[in-house]
Amino acid sequence: MSSKRATLADVARLAGLSPTAASMILNGRPDTRLSQDAHDRVNAAAEALGYRPNVAARGLRTDKTLTIGFISDVVATTRFASGLIKGALEAAEAAGHVVLVLETGGDPARETEAIAAVLDRQVDGIIFATMRARELFVPDIPAGTPVVMLNASNSRYPTSVLPDEREGGAQAVRLLIEQGHREGIVLLGQNDEVERDVFRSATVSRRVAGIRSAMKDSGLEFVAEESIWLWEPEEGYKSTKAMLERGVPARAIVCMNDRIAFGAYQALSEAGLSVPGDVSIVSFDNDELAAYLRPGLTTVALPHEAMGKRAVELLLAGATEGESLIPMPVVTRASIGAPA
Amino acid sequence: MSSKRATLADVARLAGLSPTAASMILNGRPDTRLSQDAHDRVNAAAEALGYRPNVAARGLRTDKTLTIGFISDVVATTRFASGLIKGALEAAEAAGHVVLVLETGGDPARETEAIAAVLDRQVDGIIFATMRARELFVPDIPAGTPVVMLNASNSRYPTSVLPDEREGGAQAVRLLIEQGHREGIVLLGQNDEVERDVFRSATVSRRVAGIRSAMKDSGLEFVAEESIWLWEPEEGYKSTKAMLERGVPARAIVCMNDRIAFGAYQALSEAGLSVPGDVSIVSFDNDELAAYLRPGLTTVALPHEAMGKRAVELLLAGATEGESLIPMPVVTRASIGAPA
DNA sequence: GGTGCGTGCTAAATGGGTTTAGCATGACTT
DNA sequence: AAGTCATGCTAAACCCATTTAGCACGCACC
Incomplete structure (x- = not known):
């Protein structure tokens, strides 16, 4: 006024x-x-x-604008984004900073332009975020501007924040074992090709490695492994249905993500099998879905908010090199029971 | 480099x-x-x-920073946000602008601080967004800074962008009528108290008004109206279940949102009723859920992306006063069939 | 009485751009 | 020869802050 x-x-x-x-x-x-x-x-x-x-005027002299650039492929506007951005915004606010959010769709030309745009505004640092943790292509950034990779990694900018997938994977399996499951455990969704894809392996392969090592530590083996290329409910449904028809004696299913688990629920329900009475299910991500399912899905959460927070903290602290692994909390609901 | x-x-x-x-x-x-x-x-x-x-230096002289402030209560980090922000980012990018995203949690102190923070950075305009369309409290903003309300309204800042709920509501009903439904139509979720709540009525009451007028236009009446206070799957499930147990001859259900519809699916499935064979369902929002359900849920979408886009266009064009109503597209899936 | 020093404050440069006012120069009038 | 005008360009002010260099004053000391 x-x-x-x-x-x-x-x-x-x-x-x-x-x-x-x-x-x-x-x-x-x-x-x-x-x-x-x-x-x-x-x-x-x-x-x-x-x-x-006037922050701009001050920045002209001091080279500090109290502003951070948050550049993402597509994360800014997806369910996965929520936590990442929210955590970043909160940490930024706590430090008296403000966040410029840009989206590139993963297009290198737009990425280059996005970097230029934030640099034009003299940001104090840049966070690169991706939806799927991966090795990310990043155009040149003038030395002197700190950069942290969020849910991504890049050899040229070695400071990165990732979920602790290995430990998370192991925990999912342990959840089953603690309830007494030793037989009829199925791995649903793991796919060798996905795992070999460098651009996704940063996350997927560690999760799988954690799962396998926890099984091995307890001397267990999967009764079946169902591979899924596209991790969507539809595929989880089809894959589970086919498995059931093949007569696999499934007592517990480790789903690679919640959307696959959603599909599994549907197939199980159609087959007259109850969760967790007949089959226990554990999954990953803590998608919004997980809470809506009946019974609620027990899942190892992607700690997006904590990751976003850590990313700006590292950025403002003057980024120590190396990976910051954020623990994946298990969210216990009702989809795991003791084997019948 | x-x-x-x-x-x-x-x-x-x-x-x-x-x-x-x-x-x-x-x-x-x-x-x-x-x-x-x-x-x-x-x-x-x-x-x-x-x-x-250097944009900051230029801005000092010209008072144009090619930067927009996007302040939301909580929208920045919710599923509802996705489209709103995405649309805004795209329109901003197209106009060579960049967006500062802040979140306030609806707390007036943080709102005031957020406004100050973006003003300190000389933004060219401010967009206020809310998760639920509502009359929004907005602290003073110096004259001269254009403001547009996104998914919200405020008498002091009369430029606002809202979904065209009235027409959307009417369309949902027409979808049913077109398939031949005339009897056994249920309204699930409408709640008088919610409707009277000024802070939510901007959207809810219009949606309901559209629904009712479309029914009336065809000389139809609801066979039942089930009120739900909290629009979550759990409540949709309970409410539908209770209705079924009361013996309401439901042939089609208009759900106030997709999460309620999700609950209805679960209750229907438990009761051995099929969608759309026994009961057709139509809903609102086009939540991510809608695509995951089996069969896919036909729903009248909240046009978040178009709204976000329009908001920055209005802002940059020098905000014409008044409400911009954005059409709600119907997303046709498989949950509506002809009555048996 | 000159020198040295601490105290309290300011002029002016600086950062990187935009904008206003106006200076040379040459051609053309009258 | 003096005046007018178009052309092509620049000096300097300005936007709003920070920062460096240093001025003026009073007091102590020899």
Whole structure:
């Protein structure tokens, strides 16, 4: 409503001092010799005028804009994004920063343009996020701008934040074992080709490795492994149905994600099998779906929010190199029971 | 990788001209009298140095930062957000703008702070978005900064973008009527209290009004109306189950949203009723769920992406006052059939 | 009384651009 | 020869802050 923003010069004038003095006082410069009286007058004037520094002008001089660039392939606008962005926004807010969100669709030309756009605005750092953890192509970024890869990795920018998939995978299996399952355990969704795909392996292969090592540690083996190329409910449904028709004695299913699990529920229900009475199910992601299913799906969550948070913390702390692995919390619902 | 960004002064020096000339040429000023030769030299120099203007510095002089503030209560990080933000980002990108995304959790203190934060960065305009269309509390914003309300309305800032709920509601009913339904139509979820709540009525009451008017236009009446306070699957399930147990002869259900519909599917399936063989279902939102259900849920979509897009277009065009109603497209799947 | 020093403050440069006002130069009038 | 005008370009102010360099004053000391 006030027609004009107060500038530092306005504050100084009202306080009867120079802009220099006002600047120093408002920024709490340590070794200045300005009087207590000057401090009081400047603070009062700033308060009276509702003065807020112009960040752009300040940034021009200081090279700090209190602004972070968050560039993602498609994550900004997907269910997976929610947590990533939310965590980032929160951590940024806590540090008095603000976030510029851009989306590239994974297109290198748009990626290049996005980088330029945030650099044009003198961001203090850039976060690259992807929907699927992967090795990410990243155009050149001028040295001096910190970069962290979120849910992605890149050899040129070695600071990255990833879910601790290996441990998460192991936990899913342990959940079953703790309930007494030792036989009839099925792995649903794992796919060698997906696993070999460098652009997805960052996450998938670790999850699978964790699963397998937990099985092995307990001396167990899967009764069946059903491969699925596209991790959607439809495929989970078909795959489970086919498995059941083949007569696989499934007592527990480890699904590679919740959408596959959703499909499995549908097929199981059609076959007259109950969860968890006849078959226990454990899964990954903690998709929104997981809570809607009946019974609720027990799943090892992707810790998106914590990841987003960590990414900006690392960025602002001056990115230590290396991978930050964020633990995947298990969300216990009702889909796991003791074997009949 | 280049160690320093080229400045306008660098370009001017390389071209052998003044910064003034370089600025005018690069900005394509119309009535300047600079020679063709000067143009060529400046353009070549800019190209050679990879010059990109510093947006912050320019903004200082011009008051245009090519940046938009997108402030939401909680929308930034929910499934509802996806489209809203995506649409906004796309329209912004098309116009050479960039978006600062902030989240307030609906807390007035954080809202005030968020506004200050974007204003500190001299944004060209502000979009306020909410998850549920509603009358929104908005702290003072200095005159001169355009504001548009997205999925929300506010009497002080009259430019708003909303889904065309009335027409959408009517369409849902017409979908049923077209298939020949005239009897046994149930309205599931409508709730008088919700409807009276000013903070939600912007959307809900219009949707209901559209539904009712379409029924009336065809001389039809609901066989039952089931009220639901919390629009979640669990409640949809309970409510449908209770209705069935009461012996309501339901042949078609209009669900107030997809999550309620999800619950209805579960209850119907338990009761041995098939969709759409025994009961047709139509719903609203086009939640991600809708595609996962078996059979796929026919639903009247919330046009989030189009809304986000429209919001920035209005903002950049210098916001015409009034409501922009965005059509709600019907997404046809397989949940509606002819009555048996 | 000159020198040195601490105290309290400010002028001016700086960052990177835009914009206003106006300076040379040459051609053309009258 | 003086005045007018178009042409092609630049100096300098400005936007809003930070920062460096340094001024003016008073006091202590020899």
